Amino acid sequence: MPHAFPTPVRASTGARQSSIREANLALATRTVLASPTPLSRAGVAAATGMTRATAARLVDELVAGGILAEQEQEAAQGRGRPARPLAAGGAIAAVGLQAGVTFLAGRVVGLSGDVLAERREPGDFRDSDPGPVLERLDALAADLVARVPSGTRLVGAGLALPGIVSADTGTLLVAPNLGWSDVRPADLMTRTARAGLSLRVGNEADLAARAVAEASPGRPGPWPDFVYLSGEIGLGGAAVLDGSVLAGRHGWAGEIGHVCVDPDGPPCRCGSTGCLEQYAGRGALLAAAGLPVDHPLTDLADRAGAGDPAAERALDRAARALGIALAGAVNILDIPVVLLGGHLADVADRLLPPLREHLRRRVLSGRWVTPRVEACPAGPAPGAAGAALLELAGVVADPARWLR
Amino acid sequence: MPHAFPTPVRASTGARQSSIREANLALATRTVLASPTPLSRAGVAAATGMTRATAARLVDELVAGGILAEQEQEAAQGRGRPARPLAAGGAIAAVGLQAGVTFLAGRVVGLSGDVLAERREPGDFRDSDPGPVLERLDALAADLVARVPSGTRLVGAGLALPGIVSADTGTLLVAPNLGWSDVRPADLMTRTARAGLSLRVGNEADLAARAVAEASPGRPGPWPDFVYLSGEIGLGGAAVLDGSVLAGRHGWAGEIGHVCVDPDGPPCRCGSTGCLEQYAGRGALLAAAGLPVDHPLTDLADRAGAGDPAAERALDRAARALGIALAGAVNILDIPVVLLGGHLADVADRLLPPLREHLRRRVLSGRWVTPRVEACPAGPAPGAAGAALLELAGVVADPARWLR
Structure with a gap:
């Protein structure tokens, strides 16, 4: 910042x-x-x-x-x-990229916040080989760069990944749902490197939260403080205080998806048991309702609304787990605003009433400040949007560097 | 700050x-x-x-x-x-006071870190009437002030309380283990007020953590980042990042003692169920071992060491609950150092090995940075020490104000 x-x-x-x-x-x-x-x-x-x-x-x-x-x-x-x-200025922009578990995406954003180019490709990258996936993303990035109006100055490129990253070394340490570990994307995305863009890696949920915290480059969004949940198959999170994403010591803060909700619960890909992700991740929600992982979540909500017991059970179970983990997060952080992004926004209508009840009861300060929980529907690639904003934030923070 | x-x-x-x-x-x-x-x-x-x-x-x-x-x-x-x-300078000092559940205490600390006067009185203030208790603390404070060397300039007084406070209004909103709510100590501590000392209230654990974060006024302690657990009967907590206590939106961050460890667990005085405090608070630890609340905790550890099954069970149960709650805190905050203060330091030898194992397993980034857990024995009134340091921090931050 x-x-x-x-x-x-x-x-x-x-x-x-x-x-x-x-x-x-x-x-x-x-x-x-x-x-x-x-x-x-x-x-x-x-x-x-x-x-x-x-x-x-x-x-x-x-x-x-x-x-x-x-x-x-x-x-x-x-x-x-x-x-x-x-x-x-209209001629300064940055590239945001995202390697999701179910899609690849990129977006070029101008300093005014205008989207200059955008592309998204669905896929299934669970337990994939990072090489070919990142080569495909590299080609997507090259295509985006080629479509940017001439005269545009690209100030950087960021890559959102659903896992723990080391920003210093540009390494993805682990992304459980991709099945990737110890990957250095810059080594595999040579066309992006050849375009003169150094690639900064970041956590998908942290970057998606930035895209909520900043309405456009340099302009605050509607919430100065919030806890944000993101995700597709898995469940990421971020905490924003005074407009800044809480980084923690190594940039790994906000991993609410791996807060333990029940130590006797199902094993998680991270090595622990009973993580929130095992109840409220997309994969877990659908599996609990007996549906395949690519089934639309909106249909899960519809089924629950029509009284389907398996669908109702899956959503109640998720709401209870979210209540426990998020009450813990609010007790620890004193950030009494929670935004349900990613796939959770699709089932928020059903989750919100029980979740609000859990928080009212379990947050120590809930008697004085009622925790607020809202759905926060995201764009098609919120991590890519945030990654571009982060690069542009460098220009806002130190414009002199870009005048030289 | x-x-x-x-x-x-x-x-x-x-x-x-x-x-x-x-x-x-x-x-x-x-x-x-x-x-x-x-x-x-x-x-x-x-x-x-x-x-x-x-x-x-x-x-x-x-x-x-x-x-x-x-x-x-x-x-x-x-x-x-x-x-x-x-x-x-040797002639500038501040008063730190603490109303604990089992003691009242006060300490006058000089800008050099020297303790100029100190007093502590044991008691049992569970479900007490705040009026007489705070009158007694007021008398203790007056006695301390009378013992300060003449020529000393007292720059402020702070009061550590085991509950949720509103610093803006100087109000203790609730302290479950004292049984107090909506108390404004300055109204009851008239001698302190007459001495010209405005009384700032703060959370006991936050202030105790400050006394760890600052070795002496203006000088950092050994740990820049740590999660701190404090407490006597109950269990408070604080998070310190870059030497600063994380406040959150209202100053209520760090309430790790009220993180839910098991939603089906015992009811907590805060209104929730299965809070960490119900497993690792002093009262809970001793009750689980069938011992009275004023029994020495060191004896509980000795009993467990000698193979007493009830004592072993109580400590294992506490270690497991601490593991779940602290892994959650580390996942959310990315502060991979945990210090067990307050009563937990007395049983740390027994808690540390299983707790370290829990954290290794349940912290998402634990493979890269092994969370560190250490005992952090506190002085007789760590909240009072921190309260005095906080007042002195105001002098360090803005000495010009004290030159006028």
Whole structure:
């Protein structure tokens, strides 16, 4: 996350001048991108406390470098010289990729939040060989890059994976539902590397949560704090506090899908028993209802609504397990908002009432702040969307680097 | 926590000058207090990147205001004018108080970390009336204050309570094991108020964890990241990341004692069932072994060592519950260090081996980073110690306020 000076920093001399300029360029960028209505240069000065001259000079630099752009119409403020409203530059973008268990996907997102290109291919990659799968994703990425308007500057590429990653070494340590371990995607995705894009790997649920926390690059989403559940076959999670995804010591925080709900419960692919994923993962939900793993979850909800006992049992079992694990998460984190993303959004209508009851009862502070649980339907590849946003966040945090 | 500029900030003119001075005073204070060996003015300049003249001027202000002090012997560095080593000022202190379920305690701690006065009184405050208990604590506090050396400036008082508090309103919302709810201690502790000390309330486990995270005011303890369990009758918890206690949205994070370990387990005073506290709280541990609640826990461990089946069962049951709840906490937080404080330190020898096995198996990332669990014996009133440190942290974060 950007380290931000909360107010502009002024200096006249000394060795720190360049870093003060960098901090103020970041402040101006963040201010323009986060504003719900377009700001002029004078608006940037007013919002940041900079002088008009400083704000105008910094904005000029940012416009020249393509980070910001001037819109055509006039901003409705002030007199004198027409005040040009500012927006994110249109020619800066990032690539987000996702290797899911049931699909491959990619998306190119501009600094304004516009989707410049997008592609998704279904598949079944359970217990697959990472080589051919990542080669296919590499080709998909190359196709996306080829479709980006000419003149677009791609600032980075991120890859969302459903497992534990080491961001430092760019390695997927393990993805139980893919059956992959110790994979370094950059070594296998050579076309992406040849395009000059260094590939950053991230956890799918963390990145999907980022796509909820950020409405568009630099602009906060509706919830500053939330626990997020994601997933397809398995069940990932993330915790967001003050708009930032909680990383923990190694970037492995938020693994709510592997919280133990019942030590005598079914074995999990992770090596433990009774993990939440074994009750509320897509595969577990369908198996408990006697349905195949590729059966639509919406039909499971319909069956339960029509009184099918196996479907009802599967959903009640999932709600109970979610209640136990999420109450634990809220007790530990004090984040009393839970968003059910991924496949859980498809069955949320049925899960929410019992889940709310569990949380009311099991959260220690539930008497003072009623935990809120909502469905949060995701796009077709939420991890890819978040991966692109993370790359763009680097531009927002340090625009000076992209002006050089 | 202090909001810190990572490097000194320079300015020649403008409205921000005073806040830059404040930030640099804080940086100089923090640098002196955190240094493992005494620094001179030149050492402060070298460590912070300030000019020698700026560092010397700021240190002069801090010494004049009593925040820092000059030691007698010369620092072993440089030539020319003797370099006086710097230390924390000796005349600034804070009061830490604790209302436990089995004791009342207070401690006055100086900015150097010296304990200037201390007192602890055992008692049994289960299901007690808060009025008389807090009046007794008020008298204890007045006695402590009377014993502080004259000339000492008391900067604040903090009160550790075994429950959920609202720091904003100074209210204890609920402390299940005291049987208290909606208590505002400042209204009942009038002598403390008359002494000019505003009373800040905090959660006992959070404050006890602070006393582990900070070796002395402004100086980090041995662990930057850890999950901490505390408690006497009940079981509190806290999570520390990068030296800071995780607060969550309302300051209620870290309630690991109320993570549900078995939904069909015994009812908890909090209203839920099967909370970790019902297996690993002191009361639960002793009851499971058929012993009274005031029986020494060390004897429980001795009995288990001698093969007493009830004692063995009680400890195995606690270890299993701790394993489930703590594996969940590590999966959610990615803090792979757990410290068993409070009463758990007394039975840690017996708990640690099975607990380590549970964590190895149930933490998703356990294959890459083996979770570490250690006993962390606490002083007689760890919450009181932490409460005093929290008040002193306010001085370290903003010394300028105490120079006015």
